[in-house]
Amino acid sequence: MSEKSWFFAFKEEDLAEGSMDIARVKVTPVLPINKSGTIYSLYGKCKHKGCRISKGSFSDEYTLVCAGHAWEYDIRSGEDLGDEDESLEIYENKVEDGEIFVLL
Numbered sequence: 683m684s685e686k687s688w689f690f691a692f693k694e695e696d697l698a699e700g701s702m703d704i705a706r707v708k709v710t711p712v713l714p715i716n717k718s719g720t721i722y723s724l725y726g727k728c729k730h731k732g733c734r735i736s737k738g739s740f741s742d743e744y745t746l747v748c749a750g751h752a753w754e755y756d757i758r759s760g761e762d763l764g765d766e767d768e769s770l771e772i773y774e775n776k777v778e779d780g781e782i783f784v785l786l
């Protein structure tokens with residue numbers, strides 16, 4: 683197994699409070715989300731049929747609903763909140779000098 687490293691994902695100034703976007707880090711789609719002053723970084727494609735999860739919306743503070751077929755995920759843990767056991771990977775991240783890095 684290869685060792686993880688920090689990779690640049692996004693500029694903090696481009697991720698306003700309450701927003702999310704998609705970044706390709708190496709070959710991995712990563713979804714950085716700015717929620718209540720915390721940055722969360724999750725895998726960027728829905729585990730159901732692969733829709734871009736950044737097209738989804740929030741049903742409450744931390745529940746992200748996929749625009750495809752309404753699967754729900756907790757952005758704090760990536761946990762699938764439905765009947766499936768298909769959580770999104772969540773990546774450790776850090777902000778340095780206004781840049782968001784993820785550990786992959």
Ligand code: FES
Nearest residue numbers: 728730748750751
């Ligand atoms: S692709 Fe996300 S719920 Fe179907």
